[in-house]
Structure formats: structure tokens, C-alpha cells
Amino acid sequence: MDRTTRKETISSLHQENILLAAEELFAEKGFAATTMDDIAKSAEYSKRTVYIQFPSKEEIHDRIILKGFMQLKEHILRSLEGEADFFSKYRALCGSLITFYVASPYLFAGIVDFQTQPLGSGDLPQVKREIFNVGEEINAILEVMIRQGITGGVVNPDTRIKETILIYWSSLSSLIIVAHRKSSYISETMGVTKHGLLEYACTLLLRMIAKEEQDGEETASRH
Template identity: 30%
Template structure:
């Protein structure tokens, strides 16, 4: 078989693989991960179940592929946001920006957001039927977000705007979990919060971000004392 023919076949396989993932997205987003079956996905992709298993050995593997797409989109948004801020941006601006960015992601790409967050917060065992490459890439992309958060916390400590007694790893985990909790509450209870309490979703998210920032920020009185003692 000539090289051109081999390359053509590989390209065709890549196209079919991408189409299967897109079909799986439609099934997962239209129903749920729990309710979806490989038969549903095969039908949506207009292929046989046997053919589907040639490309993916489980719906868990497909779910990881979809999360990878979501993480890539979120990281692309983060990179663009940081470029707009500029290289000299302070840690506080970066932290607030990350909170707003995640909220924006939950609004503009709710299906990807839900796929990622339901995996992070659900009691689902994905140890079986997943190729190492898909699982490891998904984990690596998630760690990029965590690394950005921990590095920004370290920057804040160095700038003297964040408390120097913070454990940046634990603080990053707490901030992430807290923000996800707020965003999930907004996603599930927005109408209730707005109509019963008169609080808009973006107001609640902004208030939550500010409260989180206050909990780790060096207090102004302390800053003044340090400046006077210098």
C-alpha cells in the first residue's frame, strides 16, 4: 500500500473518530451520561455498534474525549483573557478574572461545563474501559487550570496582597470547590434566587468572588502597619 493511500486512510479514520465524538456529545448533552448507551451513540453516528467499538471501547472513554474538548475551550478562553490583561497584571485581577471566566464558560458553553463539573462532583467510577492517553490528557488539562490558580496565589503572596500564611495548594482547591459550588447553585436555582431573593445570577457570582478574595487578602490595616513600621 502506497504512502498516499495510508495517509488517506488515517485521515478518514480521524474524521470518523471526530464525528463519533460529536454524535456522543449530542447523546450525552441531550440526555445524560448515566442514561446514554453505546447503542444510542452508534445510532446517532449512523454506524454499527461493532464499528463504534473499533474506535472507542466504552462510553466512559467517549466522555473523557468530550471533557478534553471542554477543557481545551476553557483553557483557550483563559489564554485569551490573560493576553488581554497583559503581562504586568496583578494577582488579584487574575484571580477575579478566573472567577468571571469560569462563570462565562458556564453560560456560553453550558454542556461542556456540565460535562466537566458533573465528573468532578459526581460519584462516578471511570477506572474501567478508558485508554490511558484519553484519561491522562484530560487530567493534564485540568491540572493546567489548577497550576494557573496556584501560581497566581504565589504571585499574590510575593506582591504582598495575599496572606503569606496561605498553603497555596489547599487554598487553590478550596477556592475552586467554593466557586464551583456557587456556579452550580446558580445553574440549578437561578430562577428561585432571582424571583424569591431578587438577586441576579451575575450579582451573586460577583459577590461570591469578592468574599473569597477577602478571605485570602491581606487586610488594609495590616498593610498600613507594615508600611508605618518600614
Template identity: 30%
Template sequence: MKEHIAAVYKQTIAQAAERLFLERGFDGTSISDICAASGYSRRTLYRYFATKEEILYYIVANGLEQLRDRLTDIVQTKQPFLAKYEHICAAMRAYYERCPISARAVREFRPPSLDAVTPTMEAIFSLGTDINDALARWIEQGIAEGVVRETADVMMAVYVFSAQLHALFDLVETKGALLLPALGKTKEQFVAYGQKMILHSLAKEPLP
């Protein structure tokens, strides 16, 4: 019962903080702001989060957990490599759009010294490893099916693939208002084209 109550309190605080981080930025949001938005006192907030950074890490972990679970489900299905690609792209785009604070923090993250790592940060590292492992299994499937080059370095391909997708999503969100009218393309057309180019970079032979 206590664990359930604690989870509700933490989630409420995190949701309030996430709204404020989106509106004002992390640096522009104070603990007092989060207390006011969540309806909890400083004493209650500090019972669950030692710092504002720990609230951010909690938000990051929540987003990554959702992405990890979705990617794991996709990779475990009995679909061919190419069929899974569309689902993986959709899952990663959903993470980018529905968990923007988590996605942004991951993109801008700089590893701290080992003595500064907290349990929540360890959870983030573990989730990241799980996500990369799921994508690695997918890349290995592509190699086994003859779609991906057999000389591909699997883990390097995972990191580059993830970076390319997030860069694509970031480009269309930050520059789309300028680019799309000039190109005569919709957001969906632009993203679909970008995802096709990323897939071609993995493929052993040209794809239709």
C-alpha cells in the same frame, strides 16, 4: 490525512453523544443511540471508542483543553493579579456553561484504580495538572503583589478557589429560579457578588 479523518469521526461521535448525555443523561444513553445520532455504525464507533465511558472521557478532555488554553493565556498576560481575576472567572464560567458535560463529569469524578486508567484518562489528569499550575502561578503573583496572604498554601488555595467558583455557578443554575426573585437580584448580580466574596476569601486585606 488519516489522522485528520479520525479526528473528524471522533469529534462527530463525541458531539452527538454530548447532546444525548445532556438530554437523557449518561446512563440513559446507549451506544445504539449514539450511533443513530452520529450517523455511524457500531463498527465505526468502536474503531474510535472502546466504550461509552471513553466517549465521555473524550468530551471531558476537550472541555478541559479549552479551559487550560484560556487560563494559560490569561495568566501569561502582563496584567496585575486583580485584573486577571475577572478574566479567570469568566473563563471558568464559560467552561461551566459551554461544556456542561465536561464540567459535571469533573465535579463528580472519582479516581479509579491505577490499573483502570486509560490513555484518555491520563490526558485528563495532565490537563487538570496544567490548569492547577496556571492558577497556582496566578495565586503566587497575588502573593508577590501583596494582595493575597503570604501565608496562603498555594495549591490548597487553588483547589478551594476552583471548588467555590463551580459551586457558585452550580447554585445559580440549579436554584436560581427560586433564589433570584426572592433576593431581588439578577443572575449576573448574584454571580458578581459571589465572585467578590470568593476574592475576599483570598485577599490579605479587605478589598473595596
């Protein structure tokens, strides 16, 4: 390993340690209440070292959100592997979003809250460009799935795909967060588990675009 490569490896290790420490702090205290001093102390670095690796707290936050987008993309791709028909892929997609939230609630919420800016938006930082690109890659995966449904005759051919993806994501992602945060209220007032509510939500969203549903598909789960 030459000197340059070794230096880059050490820098990458420092960055990873800082990001992990910051993610824990952001999840525990919130972004606004966390300082660079807090991050440096938690990561066991001097504040100067933290600033060498990242110019600002915002940069650290955006790097964490980028990691979340990349993990979500891989999570979705893995969930769709081996699923042949549109309905199976759709159900796998719903399940993957729910399991991703359970595994990484802070990253999931950060993705939902992130304000995406088009690449032509003035002086856009590189990390925000990367986030935008990964988000578009996720949208492309979902677009392929919907187009396969149209080709297979199970999705309405007049479906406006890009709008549908945005409606689906904003509706289900927000409901996933609410369902987990208000599970007791949902159980007491609706007589349904959070998982049953989310299954029902997936079914309702599917009806927006589906010409027909799988035989025997349940419209809700109340166990």
C-alpha cells in the same frame, strides 16, 4: 498525503463526528440512558464502526471530558491575557469560568463531576492520564497567579496554594451551576440576580487570601 496519513485523517474525522453526536445525546438524555446504538444512529455510523473508534461508552465520555478540560484551559489563558495585577486577573478568572459554563454547560458540569485519579492509580487508562495532566496544567496556571499576588504583597504569604485552588474551584464551580439552575428562586428569595450572587461569591472567596482589595470594589451587585 500517503496512505497511513489519509487513514489517520479519516479516523480522526470519524472520532470527531462520534464525539459530537455523543455529547449532544449525553447532554439531552444523560450518560446512563444513552446507548452505543443511540450514538451510532445519531452519528450515522454502524455500531461496529463506533466500536472500532472507541472501545466503550466510558471511553467516549472521557474523551468528551478531556475536550472540556482542554477548552477550559485555553479559555482561562485567554481571559488572563493582558491583565497585569492580581485583582484584575482574579476578576477575569471568575468571569471566564462563568462564561465557560454559559457556553458549554454540559462540559462544565462534566468537569465538575469528573473523579480525578492520581497517575499512580493502578491501570489508569490513557485518556484519564491525559485528563489528569490537563487538570494539573490548569492548577499550575492558577498557582502562578496566586504566587504573583503573594510577591506583589496583596495575597497573604501563608496562603496554602494547592488547598486554596481546590477550595476556590469546588466552591465557585458548584455555585455557578446552582445559580443558573435556580435563578428564579435566587431572584425571588434574595432579591439579587444570579450574576449579582456570583459577583458576591467571587468577592467572598477573594477575602480568603487577599490582604487588601481594589479601591472601590463592590462587594455585591443587585441589578
